Amino acid sequence: MNPAIQGLITIVVGVGGCLGYFYLSNQFLDRVLYPAKGPNAGRNINRANQIRPWLFLFPAIFALGLYLAYPVFETLRLSFTDRSAGGAFVGFDNYSQMAAEPKFWEAMKNNMLWLIVVPAASTAAGLLVAQLTDRISWGNIAKSLIFMPMAISFVGASVIFKLVYDTRAVDQDQIGVLNAVWLSFDGGAWAVIFLRLLPAAILLAFAAFMLYGIYLSLRPLIWGENERGKPAWWALPLRIVVAVGAAWLLWLSLNSIYSLFTVALPYGQPQTWLTIPFWNNFFLMVVLIWIQTGFAMVILSAALRGIPEETIEAAIIDGANPFDIFFKIKIPQIMGTIVVVWTTITLVVLKIFDIVFAMTNGQWETQVLANYMYDKLFRANDWGVGSAAAIVIMLLVTPILIWNVYNARKEMR
């Protein structure tokens, strides 16, 4: 049979089955089980109405239970068993075996890197686009273009970016955009401007931002608290942690500026971008940022529109400049939405699998947890370690998921 016809039959059977289930089950409830007539009509109607919600909920509860809840417990059980020993209980052996593998820690480290960079970059870029396109006539066109990658699957996007990062021999035409651009640099003035001065300027701006962050977090400690109110007990350690973190990033960026000017760049040689350790992680992250920026932009754009215009006008009269208005009036008012967007993207990032699988398959130090799990479960056929990796991912996702649901519900109120 033609697959198209098979598909059509599936749709008809599926949708028809759903309709049939809801119709017939309600008919059964109202006509046979508790008919709304006879001496007990009133009691029967009440009982039927108590049962009815469960009729509607049953298919979803059944399917979710079978395909989501049960696998969680089964995976937990499998993570304590060993397949080669016929499924015998082995305690935490799988976990300790996993912890001894450098590939697992590489995946953990990369996942953390993804976790920091992708949500931050996507949310920041989305917020920037939402703010910049808010008042311009062609803003909606720009937003549509930036939103479009959302319609592309992760694997499709990976294929597109594999072409961007593609490498050909030096005597052939480069079909990868990145290499084509790279080969146009020859160490002359343009190369100095774009590959040394421009990144240095960006890093310098970042360093200055970090310095400002250190100043902001330490100011109350040195020059005394705000005019009013006692700080909470956790304010002091938090301020110190933030300041130390910012100082570390400051040192890192200054160091990078130094190495930018001392490094010898291999001009004229096509690069295989996805095999450059550490940096190839960022080349993979770009794909997800490219997709998720559209999502962040749409949600944050709606939130920005929801800010009452009068509060902005009041701030203008109070003497606020555009930066004050953005950072002190607009962002605090949409903070709840920013947190929801951030955590939602974080959940996507924790489960990231397709992009790594399709582009590098975890080679060249790009392994992530989900791909590691897939490797163990379906390539090494080791259900024990694979399940253990799955449980680790779940443990990482759960707190963020709860936090996300909590925030989303708070926003809705």
Next chain:
Amino acid sequence: MANLQLRDVRKAYGNLEILHGINLDIKSGEFIVFVGPSGCGKSTLLRTIAGLEQITGGTLEIDNTVVNDMPPSERGIAMVFQSYALYPHMTVYDNMAFGMRLAGKTKQEIEERVKYAAGILQLEPYLDRLPKALSGGQRQRVAIGRAICRDPKVFLFDEPLSNLDAALRVATRIEIAKLSENMPNTTMIYVTHDQVEAMTLADRIVVLKDGYVEQVGPPMELYLHPGNLFVAQFIGSPAMNILPAKIAKAGKTTQVEYVGGRKASVPVETPAGAAGQDISFGVRPEDLLVAKGTDALFVGKVDYVEQLGEVQLVYLDIGREDEPLVVKLAGNVEVKRGEEMRFDADPGDLHIFDGDGRSFARERLAVAAE
């Protein structure tokens, strides 16, 4: 302490002109109320003074400095918005301190000023609360406090009481009146569509319509001597009765012929040769009195009575289709539907307006105002 001069101020959005050359002198320390129906441009005028809208023509001076291109924060103004416009993420204290922090004031100065404003408005217990934990009246007081903290030369109020319920509106109105008394050097400009607020608060009222100034003057002057038909009907509630009429005899006192050939003499001068001209003849519902004798200005059957307690509104059918004469009588006078009644008025309370709606008494007014 600042005076304002508006010279031919115009505001247009594209080809649509909203304000058609407003001229206005506001003295230092005055309480000015802009009043008019929806869409008359009163809010736009206030926003141009605030600097939230750029004017497209004319000059705007605050304290003898042209401020056409000056940003709002440097004009020495503070504004209270209809929706309060409090920063929802800041406490009451931070709301009031925000502007001063941006201006780089010292902590001590900020604390002093916030305490001062909070003291005036009885906001001390709420300084650490967020706006969402306050009632509507408290929020409006915070908005006023935020304006006080800016220590402005000119206060701008954009319908500040519209979002409050009736009882709170009266209380806050009195509070604003007291505030203006306590700050005699601060100029206040107040926008409202409610004539009660205008009458009770203003030193001078500016009546606006369709982007033009209709009349400027103290509340009682507008009430007693409206310059034109619009002002006559806008100020006062219920609105002034206006009847079509003709001048029977012009002169020092004018004889007017109105509904059903009745005649009245009005002590307002009309130019010779105006006889026969079509005019409007007006008298306020509250100026009409039950006539003692048989000779009366208006005679008719009572069509309908609205009893409001302390007063009642009597709708008298005087032979005009669907346009009864409205009379405001004390609530304790017994009036029956269908009863025939006669009403008279003091000749000084009668108004006449020419074919363009301008008051015949306006020249005398202009002279009196000089």
